[in-house]
Amino acid sequence: MTFEKPHISVQGLNVQIGDNHILKDINIDIPNKKxxxxxxxxxxxxxxxxxxxxxxxxxTSDVKITGKVLVDGENIYDPNIEITHIRKKMGLLSQRPYPLPMSIYDNIAYGPRIHGSPKKKDLDILVEEQLKNVGLWEEVKDRLNAPATRLSIGQQQRLCLARGLAVGPEMILGDESTSALDPLxxxxxxxxxMKLKEKYSIVLVTHILRQAARVSDYIIFVYMGKIIEYGPAEQILKNPQEQLTKEYVKGYIV
Amino acid sequence: MLLFTVASVSLVFIIGIGLYYKSIPILNKLSWGQLLGSSVWKPFKGLFGFFPYIMGTLWVTGIAIVIALPLCILTSLYIVEYAPSRLRRFLMPFVNLLSGIPPVIFGVWGVLFIIPLIQTYIAPHFVEYSTGYSVLAGGIVLAVMIFPLIVSIVNEVLRTMPQELKDASLALGATKWETIKKVILRKALPGIIAATVLAISRAFGETIAVLMVCGNNAVVPHSVFDTGYPLPALIANNYGDMMSIPLYDSALMFAALLLFIIILLFNIISRVILTRLERRMAG
Structure with a gap:
């Protein structure tokens, strides 16, 4: 798959951790706002x-990375790049929510405070806006100073999403972000x-095919460190071209 | 097993009661207020003021913690977060080795190195004259002794920090140092306090090394270069001697009782602080 203006472009990427060759010659483009x-x-x-x-x-110790990852055309593995500037562009939502050891308010304010010294008034507005963005405002507006760990797991995960959005990223990376959550x-x-893809490019790692079917525009199928197939979601799930993809989609490979 | 557990727990009470029982003669003669508040120590005249000893203990312990804690936290952070894994495997046994050195050797080291160091290099900048024997010397020696204890506990605490928590902070664009300062240390605070409490409890009771470098002069220290006389040193130096003096035996038992109470109180208070902190953080 190629796109006219990809948000991320991976070129000849290889990752080795110790003797383990984890990613082998990856070349992909990730589209904008999909x-x-x-x-x-x-x-x-x-x-x-x-x-x-x-x-x-x-x-990670003993990691060896070669190749290029271009974000907005800029190679983030360039030794002269400022890492914090790259990371700020991407909100990360991990497998389980990891709220920072502080209040709900401070969790959201953490990022903005690191990147500047915002005024209390601006922070208040930002915190409210981001909590509303993830539908958490009504549930927590009376206890913004309570420790974030008091929230339920599902609420914590939404808080983590809001926390990531508060630094104004362009992209959201989700690493099996729903695997610890209840169905609701x-x-x-x-x-x-689905709502956020209007403003952000979203990349999700998932092992739930139904989830991939529900939310994706494009799907990348990875097997043994190689890209096997990449295409529009519909095509990958209903009409895969590669034998391995067919087997995986049918549930023969787990 | 229950029997052994009960036996060991009740030992604490038995020791406490025993010490109190032995202190009764002096408590009958002098009030708690006189014993704790007075600075006059004249056993021949029947005057036993423990204030200098209590202050000596607090000064030495306080100095030790002030010196050791920042060093320990920075050391642990280096070992866990920054040191390459080969260096880490090499460093930890050395830190642990420190805790295996007998206290008397630390005492000798204090006399041979720390005392002259204070006398010729440190003290002249601040006071007119010091022999080097001082609460500062005691504090430094003690700091080195509690160092491995704090470092090994804080190391464990830091190592159990989930990588995902660090990643969460890093992913927001925080630097490693910002992550350590604002997330890791905050999360590790209860563990660091617990380590400090253990170290202080140990420091209160440390006898021989401190006794060798503190000067053992029964006056209240007013600066770090003054001599001091901590409670354990008082007991160790005098128990068995001068038992012909009336009440002396009882006075030393009272010193032991005091030490016991200080450590007990300290542990209770810190436990309360710790549970509150944990509750506030865990929710």
Missing amino acids: VTSIIGPSGCGKTTLLKTFNRLLDN STHIIEDLF
Whole structure:
């Protein structure tokens, strides 16, 4: 798949951790303001691929990364790049919610406070706006100073999403973001993705095919560290071209 | 097993009661207020003021913590967060080795290195004259002794921090140092406090090394270069001697009781603080 103006463009990416060659010669383009899902069996490298987009692999020991990842045309593996500037562009939503050890308010304000010294009044507006964005405002407006850990898991995950949006990213990276949630919370998060794709490019890692079917515009199928097939969601799920994709979609490979 | 558990727990009470029982003679003679508040220590005249000893203990312990805590936290952060894994595996055994060195060796080290260091290099900048034997010397020696204890606990606490929590902060564009300062240390606070409490409890009771470098002069210290006389040193130096003096035996038992109470109170207070903190953070 090629796009005229891809948001992320991965070129010849290889990732090795120790002796383990996790990603092998990856070349893909991620489109702007669409939902792109990365699917594949456990351990195929889909989370690793996602983490190369905001350089979260940097902290892994013995990691070796070669190739290029261009975000808005800028190679983020260029040694002269400022990592914080890249990461700020992408909100991360991990498997389980990890609220920061502080209040609900401070969780949202954390990012903006790091990137500047916003006025209290502006912060108040921002916090309210972001909490409304994820549909959490009504539930927490009376206890903004309570510790974030007091929220339910589903609420925490929405808080984490709002926290990511508060730094004004262009993109949302979701790493099996609903796998720890109950069906209702999953539904809420999926709806949010559908709503947010108007403003953000979204990349999701998921192992739930139904979820990929519900939210994706494009699907990337990864198997044993290689891209097997990449195309519009409909095509990958209903009419895959590759034998491996066919088997995976039918549930023969898990 | 229950029996052993009960036996060991009740030992604490038995020791407490025993010490109190042995202190009764002096408590009959002098009030708690006189014993704790007075600075006059003249056993021959039957005057036993424990205030200098209590202050000596607090000064030495306080200095030790002030010196050790920042060093320990920075060391732990380096070992866990920054050191390459090969260096980390190499560093930890050394830190643990420190805790295996007998206190008397720390005492000798204090006398041979710290005392001259304070006497010739540090003290002249601040006071007219100091022999080097001081609460500062005691504090430094003690700081080195509690260092491995704090470092090993804080290390454990830092190592259990989930990588995802760090990632969450990094993904928002925070630098590693911002993440450590604002997220990791905050999350680790209860653990750091617990480590400090253990270290302080240990420091209160440390005897021989402190006794060798503190000067053991029964006056209330007013600066870090003054001599001090902590409670454990008082007991260790005098128990068995001068038992012919009336009430002396009882006075030393009272010193032990005081130490016991200080440590007990300290542990209770810190436990309360810790539970509150944990509740506030965990919700």
